[in-house]
Structure formats: structure tokens, C-alpha cells
Amino acid sequence: RSMILYFHGVVIPAQNPGGVPAAVNGAPVLAALPPRRRSSGWKLAEEGACREDLTRLCPKHSWNNNLAVLECLQDRKEVCWIVGDILLWNYKLNLTTDPKFESVAVEVCKTTIADIKECAAEERGKGYLVSCLVDHRGNITEYQCNQYIVKMTSIVFSDYRLICGFMDKCREDINTLHCGSISTGEKDVHSQGEVIACLEKGLVREAEEQPGAHTIGANCKKAIMRVAELSSDDFHLDRYLYFSCREDRERFCENTPAGEGRVYKCLFNHKFEEAMSEKCRDALTTRQKLIAQDYKVSYSLAKACKTDLRKYRCSADANMPRAREARLSYLLLCLESAVHRGRTVSGECQGEMLDYRRMLMEDFSLSPEIVLHCRGEIEAHCSGLHRKGRTLHCLMRVGRGDLGAIDNLCQKALQTLIQEADPGADYRIDRALNEACESVIQTACKHIRNGDPMILSCLMEHLYTDKMVEDCEHRLLELQYFIARDWK
Template sequence: MHLSFSEGRDFKAGVMKPSHLCKEEDTEIAADCNHLLWNYKLNLTTDPKFESVALEVCTSTMLELKECADEERGKGFLMSCLVDHRVNVTERQCHQYITKMTSIIFSDYWLICGFMDKCREDINTLQCGSITVGEKDLHSQGEVIACLERALVREAEQQDKAHQIKDECKKGIMRVAELSADDFHLDRYLYFSCRDDRERFCENTQAGEGRVYKCLFNHKFEEAMSEKCRNALTTRQKLIAQDYKVSYSLAKACKADLRKYRCNPDTSMPRAREARLSYLLLCLESAVHREHLHHPFFSCLYLSSSSQIIECLKENKKQLSQVCHQKIFKLQETEMMDPELDYQLMRVCKQMIKRFCTESDAKNVLQCLKLNKNSELMDPKCKQTITKRQITQNTDYRLNPVLRKACKADIPKFCQSILNKASDANELEGQVISCLKLKYADQRLSGDCEDQIRVILQESALDYRLDPQLQVHCRNEITRLCAEEAAAQEQTGQVEECLKNNLLKIKQEECKTEVLNMLKESKADIFVDPVLHTACALDLKHHCAAINPGRGRQMSCLMEALQDKQVRLQPECKGRLQDRIDMWSYAAKVAPAEGFSDLALQVMTSPSKSYILFMIALAVSILFLVGLLCGRITKRVTRELKDR
């Protein structure tokens, strides 16, 4: 059945309103009638008037764009083809007409080239074609597209009972998302979902080039953000992970790299793969390796799944060009803010999330998994993925939203010199976190920040890979002195212990400094020294149970017990403590105290603490007596002078 465009409007005005003919008990349109009306309405949407006007005003353009001229008439293909190539249109009248028609095409999804031919079956199966009568016709506001997008995300996440969308329809869905990448007005569902939020957060952000999307993404977790807008933004972010072109800024930033490394779409490859962000990054990363690193055997192409490819690329992202690297860093920052967007984590840890994190908010899933990482019930593959995320987070505080919030005041206060040198294009290689670690040892951090740094210290003390600065400065020394411990990957602090034991053999000064910093940190908190803590666990329980951890208190307790002849420590604990005393003595010689707090900490943890404190007290007493005596003499002389 086919009616004219004007007849279609009459149908909407006249036929759609008396929907009580299909109502169930005067509540809402019955599902069957609802879908029947939608299919009937669909047949009214093909109008040759659009094409006839385009042929009149785009005469020169049609000669240049042969593929559009060859499109079959009467199905809306011509207009969609012109919209698709609108950036190449130079004819003024034609460009104006296409610009006006763009909003029409995106407000009525069935006018998008071939969309209905590709997705009709999926729309019917998913029941995305329902009609709601009211002020707005929801079909013209992107509801059908949004329904399909959500189904596509469910399928990609391998959710239970997810419908398998046909490949041709997937292409259509991703093409619609891609065409709306530069202007959020064209994503009708997101536009209407986020109208109020746009005014609230991005009032002064000019539309175009994906700027409004970016602004809304940055405010996604604000309390004032509406739930409907947040969900729409999440869906779009998940689509970006499937097709890099859905992100205007990413596609633009990597355009030069695509040309340079010939990462053009392969027409023989299904779009479902060629469009994925992982494929784009793979091509770029492999090309850079060929050009700069000369590793012909290295390639992520041999990995079996898209998520594995993405993992490989994340680990090698430094080989990308600067502008592309910057975008990938921003994507990782987004994933850390919203772990739901991290497909690898959500897939590998799916069962562990159900076991440990059912009550956690979506944005706190990674934090929950980190807290349960060492549980006996933790799946090894999930644990490995969590460790990779921790390594990533420790390279830059901006990738750790919990730390960033807790240390919001401490970071600029103590580490401003590092921030001044920072750029959006490169990670800080753990410099800010290392800065905060030193302030933790000096007991100068705020309470919340101290708690977060303590956790990072305890985790990195067990696994040296979680300490980027140690990795950077001690890579060669670890290979030379601790290769066996590193190869074991037991995550029990053996590599760090090896470096401490070989402190005198370390040749690189920067590495030696990192090891000395580790020793300094362990004096402030015994939990940061897992080997010593394990050796002295029983003694801590017997002699220091009432002492709160942190700030060197438990370490001081053990030192006092070591000096007390009436206390008998476990032989292993006594031996380890004596080793630490020797190390601290050496550290004090090569790295003198930098301030009063550092000096006080060295005194309190010194094996000669009692003697030092006695000498200090004696010196103060002598000074007091001398001062008192001098005061008496001065007073006496002054009196005698007055008497004269």
C-alpha cells in the first residue's frame, strides 16, 4: 500500500488519533494493533518529491557523484547517498538543500538509505516498531534506532538471551550512528533524552565536531545528570567501542595515521570487523612497529577475538602517533570512569562480578573486583585482567578516579611541578603517585588520600609491575639481578625483596633511589614490606596487637621488642628485622633526611632510638642549665651596674 506524503500526514492526523479502536480496556494501544499501525505507517514514507527536488538543485553534484546518480529511484536511496557525501558537495543550493534534508532524514529513520530493507526483520523480532500516541510521534524521535542500538549492545556484551541482529542491519545501525557523530542533534533519541542536561552542563558548548557529545560524556556521572541521558550516553560510548567512526574526534584525530599506514577499509572484510576501534588501532600499531621498531613478527592480527586485540593494543599504545595516542588515552580514562564500557573486563569477569559485586554500582565494579582480587574464589583469568587494569591505573593518576577524588587537594599541593610538565598526550608514568608515596612516608597527606596511597603501596609491594617508576628505572637491574624472581610472577614481593638485598650491587642511580624510597616507605607502614610482615605476623599479633597500623607505629613496636631482652621474637622475624636495620642504616648514609618529619621518622625507627633520645634529652638539659646560669649572671651584672 502506498500513499502520497500529504496523504501520510492526513493519515497521522486523522487515523492515528482515534486509537481507541485498538485499545485494551481504555488504557493503551494493544500490542498487535500497535505494531500493525506501525507497519501501515511505514508504507507511507516513500515520497519521490525529495528526489525530484534534489535532481533539480544538484545537477553538477550528480555528475560528480556517480554512485548517487546510479541509485535506484523511489526508495529514498538517492537522498541518503547525497547526505552521506554532503562534505564533498560544493554546489551552494545543493549543499543548502542537503543540510535541511539531513534533519528530516535523521528524524524519520526509514528515510535512511536502505535501513528498512536491512532491519525490517530485526525490528519485528525485537518489537522496536511500537507506536505511542501523544504530543510526539516517538518514531520521529529516534526510538526505533535507540531500541536497535540497545539490542546491538546487548549482543556485543554476550548478555543472556540476546537477539542476534543480522549483519546487514548491524551495518545500518552503525552507519546511522556514524552519520550523527559530528552533530548530536542528529542522534534524535540522545538529543531528546539530554536536552535539559545539555542546557545544564553544556550551555556554552557549540554544536558540531562532536563537541556536545564530549561535554556530556565529561559530566556523565554528575549527580544532576538525568538517568535517561546517562543511559543514552552509555549506549553511544559502547557503539564507539564497536566502530571508531561513531566518535567524530577519534576518527578525525586518526585520519592522518590511517592514510600514512594505509589502514583503509578492506572491501573484502565484513564491516563488522573493519569498523571496530580495535581493527583501526591494530593497523596503526602494527604499521608503527614495522616502521620504527622493526619487529616483523609482532602483530596483534593473530589474536582470536576483538577484545583480545583491544587488550594487545592498549598494552602497546605508546607506539601510536601522538594525536591518536591521546584519543586512546582518553578512551581508557572513560573506561576507568565507567567499567561497563570495558568489554574485556566485563566479559572475562562476568561470573566474578555476579559473585562479588552484585550490590556495587556500575561505575564501582572495578574497585569492587580489586578489593576481592586475592580471594581464593577469584577466577585466575579475571585476576589477571584486574592486574592489567591496576597497572594501567598506576601509570597515571587520571586513570584512577577513586585516587583522583581522594587526593584532589594533595596532588596540586605536593606535586605541582610534575603537573606543570604533564600533557594530555602522554601518561605520567606514575610520577604523581610516586610523589604522593613520598609524602605518605613523611606523614603529610590528608586522611582520604593517605588511605588510597596505602592501598597502592600494599598492592605494588606484592607486584613490582604495579610500580611504573620502579619498572622504568630498574628494568635492566631486575633483568640482571632478579631475573628468576621476575619470571616466577608470584606476586609475593620477591622482586622487591631481591632488589633490597642487592642494593649495594645496583649500578643505576635512579634505580637505587627507587629502592631507597621503598625502604623509606616500609618504615612508615610494615604492610608495605610483605616479606617482613609475613615473617613477623605472629610477633605483631602477640606484641603489637593494640597498635594501629601506619605512620611507623607497628614498626616502632617491633623495634622496641627487638631491643627488649625479655621479649623473644620469632627467629625469622628477628633476622629480617636485623636485615632491615642494616638497610636503613645504609639508606640514612646515602640519602640523608630531607626534613624534620623525615628525621623524626628515622630516629623513631632507629635501632639506637633510646640512646639517641637520651642524648637529645641530655643536650637539651645542658642547654637549659647553661641558659639558666647565663641568665643569672646577666641579671647579677645588670644589678651591679645600676648600683654604681
């Protein structure tokens, strides 16, 4: 007998002889249950397992729309879906794999599919088409198609098992790293995001060559970075970070609109505030470390610098492995080199570069080489100074020979980091120096425009005058020692 499938206002007849619920991968597809009212289709809101949470948490006008109900419930941490979780999981599985929903995509995204060759070539009926459109959502201009894919994206990213091909590529690594056994409490069904977060941390441990780090398979590595890249515009899509930082978002970034990576950037700027929760700070640091491995994980940076990277052939070296040229340090060095040669780099791109250069100077842990090669120096002389660039300045002091000998590899890592961050071009990048020397700049260098490279020269000229303060003198000499070793 004929069933009716209801999706975002679209009614599709679904043939299912005998009225038996359809199944996908052995799981019953509850969206195909016999409708209570043929005119409007089966409704998630009418299921007993959901009703209590729904009336408590979701606005009444959303109850008739299955997708609106799903969006409302999956963003709530306090929902207890012990029975309802099975129902919602089946419904989401249906959304992402059932050919009926693919036919909606074919209908509303007709022009887009024709334009994006990779998606046009995808095999139909296996969920690959919608996954391909999610991958290319930045290039979708059709309004209806864009709306459809935005909704589908939020559902796909709510559970790592729904991300096309992710389980196949990462199953072994999930088992080896015990990521699948993560439990945040038996009633918390939002732990799906923690599996991806666990893999991301494994990737970071490997990059930093931490003792006992597991080498993640190449295909899984690509899948993890792709997920991070695809979730770079909207922090709702990084489920672990979203739930870790919900209160911090309200505290620091309440008026920052979601989209285009704005919430991530706002939270990064507040990472070392005293009121920032440790769980959120940890999630933000993992995200920043992924950006250091692949700049495309920052939506705003990739978008702002796309043209300049192409113009100055920053990714044109065929002899270099892809992983190397994707690194944030390579992007910064390539574009800084263009600026130093007097070439024009767009103001928007330079603004993004400034933010990330400041970030590198502020938190040494974002540079795997520093973490790897300066462990001994940090433990012996600089532990407990993590925030606002203080560890880095302590390491510079060790590098000058003020606190004992420094390992050659650590010295080299420091030199490279300072070259990448390029604080000589703008003292504001170095937060520790900026804070220590603010009073000196206001008195001795106030005639120089804010951010001008000559401010550093001005500070050096006043090094042994009565306008200099002791803290500024130390920070200045620490930085100057490294800048003086490389005249560029």
C-alpha cells in the first residue's frame, strides 16, 4: 500500500507492499511508517518517545516539520532519548541514505548537479549524491538547493556514522585508539562528536610525535581533515566543540552571528580569558592545531587568501607533498615573502594572516616543532607559563643563554616560528611584548602610527632611557635576539 514520506514540506509517495516499514542496512526506517493522517504524512512529533522533550524544548510552530523537530532536539544537551534515540537515529539514517530523499535533491538541485561534475557522476541510491553536495556546498548558488543542503549538513554532522564513508575509512583507527568506547554518561547521546574529537587528538599526538602516539591511516587522516574543513564555516557542525563551548559562546560571543567561521574566530580571541572553561579551551586548541596542519580548516583564512595564494603560486610546487603546502606555516611564509618583496596582498587576507600570526605567538603548543623539540627546556625552565605568549618568551630567554644551554633543534624551531609569525613587521602580533611595552609606546613612540614596523625600532632606541620599563626591556631583548639573527 502507498506510504507518504514527509520532508521539509515535500510530500513523496513511497511504495512499500504490505505496509511493512522499510529498512536501510538492517535498521527499520521509521519515516516510512504508516501515516496517521495521509494529508500531512508521518510526524516525528507524534511519536510518544519524543513528545515530552518536544513540548518542553521546541517551539510549537516547528512540530509539523520533521526536520525542524530534529534540528531542535539534536542541539539540546538535556534531551533524554533512551527510547527516542533509536527512533531519531533511524530517521536520520533514512534521511541520509534513502533514495526517496535523494530524489528531492535531484529535484531541487537540478542545475547545481549539472554544474558540479563530481556530483553528477555519483552513483545514485547510496547516499553519495547528497554527501557530494554537502562537500561542495560552498559553490551552490541555487536558493532552494542551498537551503536543502544546509539542513542536510546539520543532520549528517550530528553523528559520525552518517558521514559518508567515514566509518569505512576510520574503523581500524577508532578501534586502536579506543575512540568508539567513549562514554560521557549513559544518558548523553551527543557523544558521537567525541569520537571525531578523539581521532583529531590522535592526529595531533602523531604530529607532535608524542610518546606512544598511534600512526593514523592515510585514508582516515584525509577523512578527519575533510570533516574539519567541512565544519569550518559553522561551529554547530563541530559537535564536540559546540557542546564544549556552548556556555562560553553565550559569555563571550553572544552577538557574533553563526556562519563563515565567525564564532570560531571570536572564541579563539577569548581563549586565554580567565572565565573561559577548560573544556572549551581544550577543544579550541585542538581545532587550532588542525588549522596549523591544514589552513583550509579555517574557513575565513582559506576564503580571504584564496586569490593571493593562486596569484603568488603558493601551492604550485609539484615536488612538495600536499600535506606540506597545506600547512599554515607554509601559507604565512609564502605570502609574507610576497609582502616583503613589495607585492600586493589583499587587506582581507593580510587581516586574517595577522590573526593567525598572533595566534602562533600566543600559544606555543600550536607549533608541533616547538612541542617536540623544546620539551626539555619547557619542563626545566618554562612550565606553567602557557598563556599569552609567556612560554615562548621564556624559551627565547633560554635561547639567548640567560637560563642555560638550549638544544639546537629547539633553537631552530624557535627561529622558524618567529620567521612564520613575523612580529618584526607588527609588534602587536606579540601579545606578551605588546602588554609589557604599552606604556612605553604611549609615551616614547606615540608619534608613530599604530602597527607601524618602526615602533619596534623606536622601542629599541629607548632601551636604556628613563622611559623604558623593566618588563618591556626583557620582552624586547628576547624577541630582538631572534630578529637580529635573520635580517629579513
